[in-house]
Amino acid sequence: MTDRYSRQELFKPIGKHGQQKMEAKHVLILGCGALGSANAEGLARAGIRKLTIIDRDYVEQSNLQRQQLFTEQDWLEQIPKAVAAKTRLQAINSTIKIEAYVLDASYASLEPLLKDVDLVIDATDNFDTRLMMNDLMQKLEKPWIFGSCVGSTGMSYTILPNVTPCLQCILDATPISGATCDSVGIIYPTVQMVVAHQQAEALKLLVEDFQALRTKMVTFDLWNNYYHTMNMERAKKNECPSCGENPTYRYLDYENQTKTEILCGRNTVQIRNKRHVSMVELAKRLTSVGKVKQNDFLVSVEYDSYRVVFFQDGRALIHGTNSIDAAKKIYYQLTG
């Protein structure tokens, strides 16, 4: 043994035995923004065998305030986040294997990457991707650790197939409209607090100390000094389409996946999404972002140089771009 992990091995619940287990494990981090970069740094320092990082985005100036692995140079050169992260992480720990993918996570793109993955850490910024991941992890029977944050509020929950309720159980029947960092802001300590919880749970899973897992959902508010835990046993639903007795994994079906198409010559991208969004709620929310117009059929908002129109059937038009990547990014900045 080298001295490198000595302080972690001295921690009794890990020990040399736990460190050996950890050094055999492969973790995938979905998203490499604030939560993803901090989680990646933690696992690289802890010395797992292999880390896979997935992100569709590149480093922007407004990321620097809270995204831990990135520098001004990464922003000036517009380096993709997964690539910038990998460069920094290998300087931190050259002994672990890191694979970085610049891609938009979908069922098709993710499943092949999950083959020998022991654990997934959620660091995405939207519930479409999370619900797809939830189905996929139930299907593959692998654990994942939900995490999200906005403002001074964050939450985390460890999901174990066949043991705990899944994300679908918890969110079922509720149209989702999470607040986003682009509408109400975010401070760095909120990120750290979510990551502290995700990392602690990750270490427990990686060293196989299942007894120590939290089992409760944590929600906190660092500015208002709240820390709330919620026993989740009653959330488990037998008829859950993801983890119930007859799972259908509906977010893995082609027709339920989010689809995008460029509308030729119109400088517009159309996004089609099966998720139900309440028009009333959406309109209320978007007023903090830009000028909102609303009628019986649609809600429209001016956002930066874009105009985004949401229809009741789940479609959205992003006017002002021909880039699918740019359009998706704006879409999730607005809808979460």
Next chain:
Amino acid sequence: MTDRYSRQELFKPIGKHGQQKMEAKHVLILGCGALGSANAEGLARAGIRKLTIIDRDYVEQSNLQRQQLFTEQDWLEQIPKAVAAKTRLQAINSTIKIEAYVLDASYASLEPLLKDVDLVIDATDNFDTRLMMNDLMQKLEKPWIFGSCVGSTGMSYTILPNVTPCLQCILDATPISGATCDSVGIIYPTVQMVVAHQQAEALKLLVEDFQALRTKMVTFDLWNNYYHTMNMERAKKNECPSCGENPTYRYLDYENQTKTEILCGRNTVQIRNKRHVSMVELAKRLTSVGKVKQNDFLVSVEYDSYRVVFFQDGRALIHGTNSIDAAKKIYYQLTG
């Protein structure tokens, strides 16, 4: 305004007004190990005016598992932590002023550096330095944020002169013997969790949202899933020698300061400390570190290539080095 801090300005309790306040502030971070490096990164990203970092140590391999700003290269070149931190922080944010000092914090070395400091963040690894800092901050009437961690347990508390109890109130009458990372280990999420609390409190102080301050002491255990807050009002003591009616600031007196001397030709450093240490308790504790011998007058322990002997009058001999820095480091690794 640039886009750089936009997500922080969108957060209502900060806003553009709070960001302006923040950009006028000077924070000193005492210690640049695990807590120090993560706190420094948070404040550099948040965009304060000036950051002063103080640390006596250089980067070692066993630091890399949890000390956020450092790379393998820093370890291979044995760069002092304050210097390595500054280099990385300026790459993260070139617009703030950073001063890095490689020095052992004492009353004499610290006081001149505190002149225009608005806030101190505690990231030291021992209670001798914390109690000296406590006296100094009471004397100068400046706020500081206590933080400490070991294993999966950490704690944090915000100390405001003339408002809250001080560290001396809380620890009074109790001989201190904090467990250290070198005896029982530490995991990275414990660090992040303490830093999340310290950073949130720091932001509140820097944007002058005093109403939002936590006021309670937080103690947590991430492995055992504990989160405990403690109302501290009753800890305030009128006769406290640091914050009471007739303060004596005893840790600022020369005779109460920790003193070191090299014992010529003996490859030994002597440390003299007025702090009362229980021999019985010390012996119990050191058994986890190395081979302990004990008699009515002293406790001795074999630690790495050193032999350390503690006497009842507060003296310790560190055999096996002529370096005061090395000796102090070992001393605090053992006593905390």
Next chain:
Amino acid sequence: MITVLLFAHLQEEIGADRLELEYGELTVQELKEKLQNDYPSSRLESVMVAVNEEYALDSDSVHSGDTVALIPPVSGG
């Protein structure tokens, strides 16, 4: 008295981070409806509810002395 803890956007919409309500016994669903009525701009549709730190269903009852947390799922990352 029922104590209601508010998280995320509800704090701003309701103008407080905590409410003390003098409602008699009612269901979670009824509590949400009353709040929606009293605070028309609050978005309660997708909120998770915990009663005394336990995940609660819409049909569960809330009694005097209970602490109810209203937790809108946040999605940032």
Next chain:
Amino acid sequence: MITVLLFAHLQEEIGADRLELEYGELTVQELKEKLQNDYPSSRLESVMVAVNEEYALDSDSVHSGDTVALIPPVSGG
């Protein structure tokens, strides 16, 4: 019954992270003495004590139903 939450080194020394004690009313000081007696290897000298999340003095009393947290100050950083 008194619930005692244990932090840091006390967990290992006492072999649990929580105790449920059937002691009658006693002071904080007496509680510490009893524990020291029952668990001779525990280091209770410099421990901070909270009773029901409030900083407690040695002379404060502890009653059945109270939660007592024993918090040894940790010093790492």
